[in-house]
Amino acid sequence: MSHQLVLEDVTVSYNRIPAVHHLTADFQCGSCIALLGPNGAGKTTLLKAIAGLLPVETGRIEFRGHELDGPAGRAIAYVPQREAVDWDFPITVRGLVEMGRYPSLGKWKKFSPGDASAVAEALEICDLSDLADRQISALSGGQQQRAFLARAWAQQADIYLLDEPFTGLDRNASEAFAVAMRRLRDAGKLIMASHHDLKSVEALFDHILLINGELVACGPTAETFTKENLDRAYTMHVFSGHSHDHA
């Protein structure tokens, strides 16, 4: 099983309080995984740990047989929440997607025709070719989200970690984004997206990872996305180092 992302007994802390406890799960490339759980379940924390942004306290994260330790460079593309971005930044959609080439360009290498074609391909896959020369604030929310997916594609990463990509997208925008996401999956990529809208899970994702501070369930959507599992995840009490109210 070499084309695999493996989490083994992973514990990650956020602000020195463990947010994800002893989580073990594995995933195949070529799948779209919904990362589900109530607020504060540790979804973002887990994504950041896989992206190498937070240290793993126990256990290990492996991809294709190699342990991921610290920033993974090109292999993993992390796409943070849309609110975190300054949309007035002086950059066009093409410029944004070109950023995906930075890790392989290093400091001095010139932008080559190969890089340009990777960028063009990424724009094509995400249906953004016509908008390539727009400044990023002139895009709609769905287009902005696809632009970030295109940049991740241009990076030619194997794993795509998306933090709440569907937040704020209307039905059409969600569908367009899902189309782009499936294209990545069909190209053998592994996509993991934190997600909070339970109604759309079955239409968008083929696998789920349900957590609430610890693993609740993991597997194909058809088998795992059940009422019992969800009830368990949304009602269980989790040790989090401090008391909090369940609303």
Place this chain on the structure above:
Amino acid sequence: MTWLLEPFQYEFMQRALLACVLIGFTNGFLGAFVVIRRLALMADALSHSLLPGLAVSAILVGLSPAGLLLGGLLAAVFVALGGHVISRSSRVKEETAIAALYIIAFAIGIALIKYAGVKVSLDHFLFGNILGVGDSDLWTSYAITCFALILLVAFQRPLLLAIFEASVARSQGVAVGGLLGMLILLIVLAMVSSLQAVGVLLSLGLLILPAATIYLLSDSFDTMLWGGGALGMFGAVVGLIFSFWANIPSGPAIVLILGAIFLLAYFFSPRYGIFSRYFQRRHLHEESLERWKK
């Protein structure tokens, strides 16, 4: 054309011209990063915090350029680092911590300047005098220009990513903290280099105005970088000639020229100027309607 060339028959004006080219370009180029990272007020605080460093070095070693450079640099780095430490170790946020430290530093500077062994007028530090630029000042500016340009061009890609999305940059293994620290160090260096020409108070104008102007004109960061450098250079040189003929100090003359260009862009920029936005609003509205109909 004689009015253009006439000032430069004097040697001090030739030096001043060279200084304007170097300082204008470096500050304008660096300014692009300052503007997009929203560091303008931080840079303002740092410029004020140069003063105690200058005062201490004037007391200790007199008015040697190397001493002033080092003194100003240490004081500004002390304020930047101190602000970082205070914000990390207490609930006070970084901009408050830096403002608190810089105003303390500024007060210390004003109090100390009185004790400088050599006769130093406060005006000289606050407003500069480009006509007094010496050879060593020119060499210092030249070195700072080369140093800053090489670093900024070398690290342009990771720095841009670090400013735009720090977490993505980190996930790609970019040392975000180190790069932003480098940016602040370069800001301080650029300010020190423009001290002689425009002084502590007006150095911010050279740093911010060219990049802010291009930001109103273009959506390309490369244009902001090189255009900011070119505009900074142009504004400094025109300001110098203006100061010669209008018989006003060079610092305000340079900042006034750059400020006038900034205001022109604010009003008349084809895309982001307020006049053109007013007249285009209808058009944009229709365009967005089209988009939503799809």
